[in-house]
Amino acid sequence: MGHARALQAGKRVLLRRPVVKDEAEFLALLRASKTFLRPWEPRPPPGLKPDSPERFRRMLRARRDDRHEKLLICRREDGAIVGYMGINEIIMGPFQSAFLGYWTGAPHVRRGYMTEALQLALRHAFRTLKLHRVEANIIPRNKASKALVKRAGFTREGLSRRYLKIAGRWQDNERWVLLREDWKPRRAT
Numbered sequence: 001m002g003h004a005r006a007l008q009a010g011k012r013v014l015l016r017r018p019v020v021k022d023e024a025e026f027l028a029l030l031r032a033s034k035t036f037l038r039p040w041e042p043r044p045p046p047g048l049k050p051d052s053p054e055r056f057r058r059m060l061r062a063r064r065d066d067r068h069e070k071l072l073i074c075r076r077e078d079g080a081i082v083g084y085m086g087i088n089e090i091i092m093g094p095f096q097s098a099f100l101g102y103w104t105g106a107p108h109v110r111r112g113y114m115t116e117a118l119q120l121a122l123r124h125a126f127r128t129l130k131l132h133r134v135e136a137n138i139i140p141r142n143k144a145s146k147a148l149v150k151r152a153g154f155t156r157e158g159l160s161r162r163y164l165k166i167a168g169r170w171q172d173n174e175r176w177v178l179l180r181e182d183w184k185p186r187r188a189t
């Protein structure tokens, strides 16, 4: 497809790093998903619109310090960008942990893309990045996201009070975690 190499590929989607020429398509997907994502996604840093070119450029730059693995979820059939998966704030040493952030573009939800993408991301996190723990912080009423991590075998560790500022408010978040020793690699089908 002339894009960056896939880091992980499943049956229907693959994960790859973003490249400069993805900008227009990525921002168009964000724009089409604005209302859908607003209740669930942390705001971009002050002064940055959710669909601004700078947001995309930051995503490209984020990797330089090896602390973030920001990936595009692409449909294998035609290469279209259908979502985003971030393995963020990677801390090694005795912690070997990171935080997941993800969304599916509004036109592409409920087709199983994120279920597959999460399996691929876990494979990357545990096998390639050698992480021991991945964590997803989820607003309690986000049923879709909780169903997703539950299916992947995550455990709910507790409620973090006023943990993330989302949609303008400090919101409690459930902390869902998967440890490498609890991970059962599945075929990403």
Ligand SMILES: CC(C)(COP(=O)(O)OP(=O)(O)OC[C@H]1O[C@@H](n2cnc3c(N)ncnc32)[C@H](O)[C@@H]1OP(=O)(O)O)[C@@H](O)C(=O)NCCC(=O)NCCS
Binding pocket: 036, 037, 040, 041, 102, 103, 104, 105, 108, 109, 110, 111, 112, 113, 114, 115, 116, 136, 137, 138, 139, 142, 143, 144, 145, 147, 148
């Ligand atoms: C959570 C999210 C990533 C799921 O992506 P997706 O590609 O639609 O997920 P999949 O199609 O792989 O999984 C579908 C399954 O998730 C669950 N699910 C998806 N949307 C749901 C909803 N609105 N309500 C309840 N369950 C839902 C169901 O179990 C569903 O299976 P079904 O369609 O057979 O019932 C997507 O809804 C999203 O981007 N939400 C907004 C951003 C967000 O919340 N990010 C996570 C922040 S913690």
